[in-house]
Amino acid sequence: MLSRRAVLHGGLGALASGFLPLPRRLTAAGPPTGFDPGRVAFPPGAPFVRVSAQPAVRLVDGVPFAVGLTGEPYPDPHLRFPEAGVWFPPDRPPTPTEEVSIAVVGGGISGLSTAHMLRAHKPVLLELNRSFGGSARGEWWGNVPYALGSAYVITPDSGSVLEEIYQSLGLHEMYRLDAGVSEIELAGEVLQERFWSGAAAPPGDQKAFDRYAEVVRFMAERSYPEIPVDPGPGGDWVRELDAVTFKNDVETRMGMPAPPLLAAAVQAYCYSSFGAGWEEISAASGWNFLAAEEFGRWVFPGGNAQMAYQFYRQLAEADAAGPDRLRAGALVVDVRLVPRGVQVTWVDSADELHALVAQRVVMACPKNVCRRVLHDAERLDPEKFEAMHQIHHAGYVVANILLNAPIERDFYDIFLLRDGDFPTDAVEAEESAKVVDMLNGRFALGATPGARSVLTLYWPLPWAFGQHTLLLGEQTWENYAQRLVPQVRRMLRLLDVGLSDIDHVRMTYFGHAMPVATPGFIANGAAELVRRPIEDKIFFVQQDNWALPAIENCLLDAHHFAPQIAAGLP
Template sequence: MGREHPSRRQVLLQGLGALSAMVALGRRAHAAPNLPIPPSPPRLLSDPVIRLASLGESELVGGVPFAKRWFGDTFEGNAIPFHGCENCDDFPPPSESVDVAIVGGGLSGLATAYQLRDRNTVLFELRPRMGGNAMGEAYGDQSWSLASAYFMQAKRGGPLATLYDELGLPAQWRQDSGGFSFEYDGVVGSDLLGPDPSPADKRALAAYREAVLRFAGRDYPEIPFEGRANAIITELDGRSFRGDLELRCGTLPPRLAYLLQAYCYSSLGVGFDELSAAAGWNFVAAEEFGRNVLPTGNAGLAQALWNQARARVRMRAGCTVAEVRLVDGGSHVFWRMSDATRRTTFARHVVMANSKHIARHVLPWLGAVDEPKLEAMHRVPTVAYIVANVVLSRPLARDFYDLYLGGGRAFPMDDNAFEQHRVITDAVNAGFATSPSAGAITLYWPLPWHTARFSIVNEEDWRTYAELAAPQILAKLGHFGLAPRDVTQVRLSRWGHAMPFAGPGTISSGLPQELRRPIGDRLWFANQDNWLLPAVETCLTEAMWVSAAVQSALG
């Protein structure tokens, strides 16, 4: 392609902050040009952030009131989408012609729609609402994200800072640039060594501090990147994050190992022994640049993109794209409305902004015409996730943003241990940016074992996880100066394929380049899983790169 792609380093602020402070302490057919625009599908309440008139019914589970349903992913009929035949029905001839059809209305899709809002563009989203895992809710003056929490400060004048300014985000966010806490042995603190540390532990912490400063500075592992991985990324990618930490630091002090494992599970979905060191340092070092926190977490970013694009882009939430098929001059997009009415759209360009585990089903012909692309899609691992929003009847007494949890002295160190001991890893103050009259705490709960997503498909599975969550929530309330009576409701959101992750040897293998490679310069791929990094910056930079390429191709 030869187009310059901004790296994460180029779009993030070049400076030091939080962590240095922490450690110092198919078939072809004819195109259908110039077809009329058909009537829009029935309008749904499809905004990324919705305002609730009420919280709905609660059920007391283990002494804690839970909403009597799942939020987040929807599995109609207790079935995972695209695990059956979505394109077996006959679809009619095209009834409309567009410049661009975007499949997937998460952050990548919304950002692509925003960039291409001056073209004849349509955006399809499977769920009833746009936003993907950057959806949110508001109730009274409280608000919270259903998953995605924050993004990093960007370099002034860079492409992301410019985007944030266009969207008016600086007037809304509060920046978290320092301070941290974690729960260890039931006590909240920030001491990474504990009482009477050994000389070896002191040396290991000093070595860790040195590594953080190095990778936040001159040797930051820039991902995404153009061309082949450089020597730093190649070296790091050859080891697990845990292996690299131990190579540089020796045996990690117990509290540092505990905190890093909690961070990896919370931020990347897997433990540091399963994670490429290139991905691990890309995330940990980026924390140095400081965090932007919006009132509804990253749902605020999704809502801002939606607000700016919806007047010019046809937004079709609750519409299932069953297949995208290459045809002369473009592609046919076969889709079903929320009422099951079948339609076909001709698009000169299609951007697959959905995750690869869905994209490969939407392109059922791919193996016959581009086997390397299909094989690459099958190599993208993902893990499931639950997010629990604890809605409170009074404000939080403690002004904090992030608190890593676990409770004991040992954090689960592999997926088998996590399956047996399903701990909530992280608590975020959902009201950090707004100081509402009543607070909310967002709890992050990764499910890293490979069969975990099947434990959250059934509509009644929320009770199983409510029973597991209730004692953990009751045990943590004291850390925030709260009592059980202060909990109004807990709302559980499920995410079946929430987090792509890069294992050792993945990033430098050429897999990302294969994942993002377009097909015929008319079928494009823009998603965070292009690089197997679950980061807002990856979503946005991939959307910008693809949008520029599509703009150039359209002329």
């Protein structure tokens, strides 16, 4: 397998470097090959849903919003899990009516990819939402697909496992490359080279921008920390890197503190990508993301919902002749070892209980859910149970602005530094509570503007309890809408689009969107513990295995565990 470094030396590096003043490479106008919007019809449960022709809309301060927040369907997860004795007495689970080889709990990218790799064993997938995809779901408005959450992947290395997976899904024929200088909005202007060269900063800050560029290039070309981490001695340096904060490591390598504008840009990136600040996340995770941006991004129509959809489609097609194994609207409430394997109990959308016995179960739901539904987990593996408590989550709101107008500017992602007054810690972030970056939702459809456009706004809540504000708090969707309106006005001005061009704005929330990549989680062994299978019958594949919110780490852990899960199965 070629390393990242080999890819860079192969020529992409120069093109992808955020510090070289090269133009963005564009695909030809029009949709990429391999993608035909006209032919797509979505069955119930698919990761894409079509926007209704007549959505319920209400004006908020003059801007039309779809009523409510869509997202996680459970307003209070604590009340619905069995420790509260809601569904059945803990010692009397329902009698199973089905026996299967493999059951997968959770239908995000981790669950879908694991099921896809094990499809020969006809796994059953149980997903609590009405649609599969988890954070990688999307919507279609007319013929424009857009993401509700997860947006892009990093250009895979040639010959790598990731490239193979994307090829098996046909995604290698559906992407548009975003490989250019990151765009930054500062004081109402969009800057690229002028920002990253330090020209927009006070003259004394120039050296810091130069040093930062050198450090990023070094990490991308010579010292890229791979996650999943090599368990052998080869991974020791990554574990060491994981013990310190990203901010500390960046500034140590620069040999100076980052000046305010540079710090604001890195902070914006971290809020958007991690749901947490650079002072809160580990250097291994920070570099794993930020240095990889140098390799360029693959953007699919509908973002990473396109990947979820291709997994889903292939699984559904494989299932055409058999019973329905892709079960949406299935809230798993109990998973326990039984003499014949593992019993999984779930509640369907009519609140009816069902149970099956599987020879292997894959927990692809977050660990805060595992902790509650795994019967007797504390006794079965106390170290693992304890490690699961170390994972904290950040909340997230994503807003999509549906526009009846073209956007002339061809861009993918603009980070919004506004007037440079960017929060530097969680307290300031909570006070400010603003959208961090704005994506062009139809970027993957080509450079030619269409009659309809979509802007996807990323609004992380990077403070402790941000997710509780969303899930349990008193904030209504109108509070979020009111906070959003002045920001929407500003963004549209930036792109020269009129307010009257808004069809409506749609908001989605993710209460447990992002496991926070806390320093030491990998270094102190917690990552290995949370991934550890129970009795080679219950396996764990999830973004929070490494506390890292990235598609790549989900796919690589699915690939790592799939052979172990299948071992010994007929």
